[in-house]
Amino acid sequence: MDTEIVIKNLNQYYGKKQALKDINLSIHKGMFGLLGRNGAGKTTLMKVLSTLLTVKNGEVTIDDVPITESKEIRRMIGYLPQDFSMYPNMSVYEAMDYLGVLSGLSKSERKERIPELLQKVNLHKNYKTKVKAMSGGMRRRLGIAQAILHNPKVLIVDEPTAGLDPEERIRFRNLLCEMAEERIVILSTHIVGDIEATCEDIAVLDEGELIFDGTVHELLEAAEDKIYSAKVSRLELEKIKNEYIVTSIVSMGNHANVRLVSENTPFEGAMKEEPNVEDSYMYLMSKKRRDL
Amino acid sequence: MFVTLFQKECKQILKSFTYYLFIVLLVLFFNSQLSDFTMIHKPVEGSKNYGTTYSKDKDFIMQQTTNLLVTDYLSNDYIAYPIGFYKDVKLNKRKQEKIANILEEITGWKDKELRKQVKDNSEIIYVTNNNKNNVKKRIQLKSNYNIPILDTINYHKFIKRMGKVDKIIGGGSSYAPDGIYHNAEKPLTYKEALDEYNDILYKDHVTNAYARIFCDYIGIMLAILPIFLAVTRGLRDKRAKAHDVIFVTQSSSTIIILSRYLATVVMAVLPVILLGFVEALQTNYYANSLGVSPDYFAYPKLIGYWLLPIILVVTALGFFLTELTNSAIGILVQGCWWFISIFSSMNKLVGSAGRNLVPRFNTVGEHDEFIKMYPELIVNRIGYSILALLLVIATIIVYQYKRKGMLASDRTLLSNWKNKRKA
Amino acid sequence: MIERYYQIGRINVKHNLLPHIIIGLALCLIAPFLMGVNNLNQYQSAQVLEMYVSLLGIVFLVPIFYLDQDANIREVVRAKYTPMIQHYLIRLFEAIILLVIFIMGFILFLHYGECDFPVGYFFMGTLAEAIFLGGLGVFIYGIVDNIVVGYMISMVYYMINFGCKPQMIPHFYLFTMMRGSYENKIYLGVGGVVLLVLGLVLREVRFRK
Numbered sequence: 001m002d003t004e005i006v007i008k009n010l011n012q013y014y015g016k017k018q019a020l021k022d023i024n025l026s027i028h029k030g031m032f033g034l035l036g037r038n039g040a041g042k043t044t045l046m047k048v049l050s051t052l053l054t055v056k057n058g059e060v061t062i063d064d065v066p067i068t069e070s071k072e073i074r075r076m077i078g079y080l081p082q083d084f085s086m087y088p089n090m091s092v093y094e095a096m097d098y099l100g101v102l103s104g105l106s107k108s109e110r111k112e113r114i115p116e117l118l119q120k121v122n123l124h125k126n127y128k129t130k131v132k133a134m135s136g137g138m139r140r141r142l143g144i145a146q147a148i149l150h151n152p153k154v155l156i157v158d159e160p161t162a163g164l165d166p167e168e169r170i171r172f173r174n175l176l177c178e179m180a181e182e183r184i185v186i187l188s189t190h191i192v193g194d195i196e197a198t199c200e201d202i203a204v205l206d207e208g209e210l211i212f213d214g215t216v217h218e219l220l221e222a223a224e225d226k227i228y229s230a231k232v233s234r235l236e237l238e239k240i241k242n243e244y245i246v247t248s249i250v251s252m253g254n255h256a257n258v259r260l261v262s263e264n265t266p267f268e269g270a271m272k273e274e275p276n277v278e279d280s281y282m283y284l285m286s287k288k289r290r291d292l
Numbered sequence: 293m294f295v296t297l298f299q300k301e302c303k304q305i306l307k308s309f310t311y312y313l314f315i316v317l318l319v320l321f322f323n324s325q326l327s328d329f330t331m332i333h334k335p336v337e338g339s340k341n342y343g344t345t346y347s348k349d350k351d352f353i354m355q356q357t358t359n360l361l362v363t364d365y366l367s368n369d370y371i372a373y374p375i376g377f378y379k380d381v382k383l384n385k386r387k388q389e390k391i392a393n394i395l396e397e398i399t400g401w402k403d404k405e406l407r408k409q410v411k412d413n414s415e416i417i418y419v420t421n422n423n424k425n426n427v428k429k430r431i432q433l434k435s436n437y438n439i440p441i442l443d444t445i446n447y448h449k450f451i452k453r454m455g456k457v458d459k460i461i462g463g464g465s466s467y468a469p470d471g472i473y474h475n476a477e478k479p480l481t482y483k484e485a486l487d488e489y490n491d492i493l494y495k496d497h498v499t500n501a502y503a504r505i506f507c508d509y510i511g512i513m514l515a516i517l518p519i520f521l522a523v524t525r526g527l528r529d530k531r532a533k534a535h536d537v538i539f540v541t542q543s544s545s546t547i548i549i550l551s552r553y554l555a556t557v558v559m560a561v562l563p564v565i566l567l568g569f570v571e572a573l574q575t576n577y578y579a580n581s582l583g584v585s586p587d588y589f590a591y592p593k594l595i596g597y598w599l600l601p602i603i604l605v606v607t608a609l610g611f612f613l614t615e616l617t618n619s620a621i622g623i624l625v626q627g628c629w630w631f632i633s634i635f636s637s638m639n640k641l642v643g644s645a646g647r648n649l650v651p652r653f654n655t656v657g658e659h660d661e662f663i664k665m666y667p668e669l670i671v672n673r674i675g676y677s678i679l680a681l682l683l684v685i686a687t688i689i690v691y692q693y694k695r696k697g698m699l700a701s702d703r704t705l706l707s708n709w710k711n712k713r714k715a
Numbered sequence: 716m717i718e719r720y721y722q723i724g725r726i727n728v729k730h731n732l733l734p735h736i737i738i739g740l741a742l743c744l745i746a747p748f749l750m751g752v753n754n755l756n757q758y759q760s761a762q763v764l765e766m767y768v769s770l771l772g773i774v775f776l777v778p779i780f781y782l783d784q785d786a787n788i789r790e791v792v793r794a795k796y797t798p799m800i801q802h803y804l805i806r807l808f809e810a811i812i813l814l815v816i817f818i819m820g821f822i823l824f825l826h827y828g829e830c831d832f833p834v835g836y837f838f839m840g841t842l843a844e845a846i847f848l849g850g851l852g853v854f855i856y857g858i859v860d861n862i863v864v865g866y867m868i869s870m871v872y873y874m875i876n877f878g879c880k881p882q883m884i885p886h887f888y889l890f891t892m893m894r895g896s897y898e899n900k901i902y903l904g905v906g907g908v909v910l911l912v913l914g915l916v917l918r919e920v921r922f923r924k
Contacts, residue, residue, distance in 0.1 A: 047697060050540050051539075051540060051695075051696070052536060052539055052540065052695070052696075052697050053696070053697035054696040054697055054698060070695075070696070071542060071544070074540055074541060074542040075542050077540065078540075079536070079537070079540040081536040081537060083533055084537060085532050085533040085534055085537075086532060086534050086537070087304070087528060087532045087534060088532055089307055097300075098300055099537065099538075099541065101293060101296045101297050101300060101543075102297070102538060102541035102542075102543045102548070103541045103542055103543070104293060104541075104542050104543065107296070131532075143537075146537065150542075309859065309861075309864065310861075310863065310864060310867070313864065313867065313868075317867075317871050317875075320875065321874075321875055321878060321879075324875065324878065324879040324880075324883055325878065325879070374748075374749055374750070375749045375750065377749065377750030377751065377759075377762060377763060377766075377767070378750070378751050378755065378759045378762070379750055379751035380751045380753060380754050380755075428754075509878060512874065512877075512878055513871075513874065513878075516870065516871070516874060517871070520863060520864075520867045523863055524863055527863070620862060620863055620866070623863065623866050623867075623870075624738070624866075627866075627870055630874070634877070635766075
């Protein structure tokens with residue numbers, strides 16, 4: 001049976017502030033992207049799934065195991081927090097070994113798995129590098145290696161590419177895709193490009209509410225016929241920015257190429273465009289704003 | 293799994309700077325004390341002075357204490373050392389009446405009668421206490437005069453009443469039941485001095501006498517040093533921002549906390565055992581040279597039941613407070629506890645256990661005194677061991693709550709300072 | 716200029732010193748319950764000042780670098796126009812002013828409680844000891860960038876003095892006024908200032924890139 005995460009009527013509060021509002025979601029094998037602005041509730045959802053927050057209202061199960069069975073759940077999940085770190089004076093190997101013990105691996109399992117995983121994340125030449133001497137990218141790779149040490153069915157990764165340089169970012173995305181071949185990988189991000197490159201299924205959160213749940217294809221479809229591009233003079237730019245949702249601007253001398261979201265043809269000279277994920281996302285967000 | 297984790301924790305401690313500092317400070321302190329190694333001497337008959345001791349004669353203790361209480365009462369001038377610092381106590385009218393009532397129970401004399409009786413048998417003296425501004429008028433009994441005590445008052449009843457007096461004065465006075473015998477000082481006879489010497493040789497096998505003073509002074513340091521190891525360990529997760537990663541592993545909170553705690557305790561006790569071993573070599577040799585077979589287990593035994601509970605409870609308190617507050621507050625709390633424990637036993641440096649964290653026995657010998665203190669010491673030590681256990685359980689509970697996201701695992705007091713300071 | 720210093724000082728009081736002021740105040744306020752503060756002779760007064768009041772030095776001085784303990788905050792502050800050393804000097808100035816006020820207050824309190832001792836000498840002696848205890852912590856904190864170790868060394872130095880004989884720590888033994896001698900206080904005062912300065916300089920050098 002394939003692994004499945006089911007979330008039913010999940011409400012989560014921080015004091016009086018409601019961080020998640022009535023979330024219903026089911027997640028299957030492969031890469032699952034969680035998109036939303038900062039503070040939309042992504043991290044809260046991630047923390048609920050990794051047992052770091054207690055579910056007060058609603059129901060969450062992983063393979064029919066309720067999330068409240070934290071001991072059982074922790075066996076099934078691997079978690080990479082937003083700013084992963086380990087004791088600075090530990091070496092790469094020591095850190096892996098330490099977390100391996102905490103994850104309940106036997107000595108022989110650790111001896112076998114750790115070199116294998118460090119090879120996979122390209123840290124096999126850094127066994128003795130101290131955590132404090134590692135770059136952000138290396139640290140993140142160590143993080144992913146430790147998260148799958150016990151071969152979990154579900155891997156939860158919070159903002160995995162924040163703070164990485166473009167090259168590191170692409171390498172890291174590929175790594176995640178590889179991991180997703182045999183398990184669920186949930187990644188949260190506010191960077192649309194991450195989702196576009198890797199995910200099949202996505203969900204969009206805004207102010208604690210789930211405003212989209214489906215495939216990337218469906219997201220694109222929703223914005224079909226709503227994206228236009230036009231060449232406008234710089235003087236007009238301010239006015240257009242005020243009136244429409246502009247998804248990109250490319251300056252060219254006194255003119256600028258803009259992409260914008262509009263239900264109908266906005267003005268003469270504007271041309272209909274194929275939406276990309278970023279456009280669709282902006283469209284989705286703008287639609288929600290208008291509904292309010 | 294527990295054993296592996298425990299080993300890894302020990303290894304972490306071995307890599308920490310605080311631990312080496314811990315050892316250095318312990319050794320320094322040990323050295324500073326060791327340099328005045330007291331030799332024991334057989335008393336020689338015909339000496340002028342064999343030292344002093346406190347009388348064990350209950351009637352004598354009661355008599356001396358009552359005499360003192362009457363003069364203190366009539367002068368309304370009591371002296372106390374609540375935490376080892378001198379304190380002059382003057383009682384208000386209501387409290388003085390309470391003392392008068394207690395005196396009546398003991399002597400059968402009402403206040404008026406008491407004053408009348410004493411008047412003819414006392415004189416007024418002026419004491420300066422070296423303070424030029426403050427010359428105190430005190431009443432002193434004539435040296436051959438004793439306040440009569442009712443026959444119905446036995447020692448047990450007497451002690452109970454003195455307990456009340458001590459409470460009225462505010463604690464730490466000359467009437468505190470466990471220190472009351474201090475009022476009955478007397479010179480040591482040759483026979484008593486010889487007995488004392490023989491006790492050290494044949495009852496203590498020399499080694500026990502020295503092991504006790506070893507515990508006495510090492511205890512002073514152990515009442516503070518482990519807190520630094522505990523707080524360092526507790527803050528390590530916060531400093532490294534490693535808590536979330538550790539929270540989601542399948543290890544139970546009990547295993548995580550217990551492995552950390554026991555590793556800290558074991559690493560803290562190791563250097564103590566080593567120091568004990570070094571000193572034992574010396575005292576074993578000394579015992580042999582005095583022609584006595586040493587007790588080879590004197591040091592391990594005393595370290596086990598005297599010093600270990602101190603390490604257990606101080607470490608547990610450090611773990612608990614650090615886990616609870618994510619701060620180094622435990623150091624200040626333990627600092628206060630240390631201060632109060634050490635100073636409150638300052639006026640009784642030999643044979644005080646009571647509820648004190650650091651039992652004192654600052655002398656070589658006095659076997660009888662130790663035997664007297666022993667039951668109290670054992671109760672005290674068991675009490676602290678239980679307290680340590682409770683604190684460890686509380687730490688595990690706090691940790692469990694943090695793991696579930698019900699308590700904050702990170703709190704930065706300074707987060708908003710960054711913005712404000714940009715001004 | 717003045718405004719900038721005022722701002723630095725105000726932030727330090729509000730975000731760093733305040734809890735320590737409360738602890739210091741609490742230490743002073745509970746004193747009368749723990750020990751005599753009236754009619755003490757010279758030696759008894761000295762004991763209160765040397766063994767108790769001087770601990771304020773640890774409370775006020777040691778946390779001097781705590782505001783920029785976090786590397787991120789430190790870098791933001793460092794990047795600003797005002798040199799870091801000025802921040803330290805202002806914080807140090809505030810801590811010492813507090814020490815002077817608290818010690819002076821306590822001494823006057825004892826003095827009006829009919830305690831008999833040379834006020835001027837005892838004030839200087841207590842202040843010197845407090846600065847030494849605090850300076851030791853600041854110096855260590857400056858070296859190892861860890862406040863726990865700073866506290867540890869200051870407190871343990873006090874405790875070692877408590878447990879050993881005066882002649883074992885020549886010139887720097889803490890509790891001499893209660894034995895009637897002031898000579899050590901000169902060493903302690905000068906030593907304390909040297910330690911403070913070294914602590915600041917070491918910290919500055921450590922993070923100057």
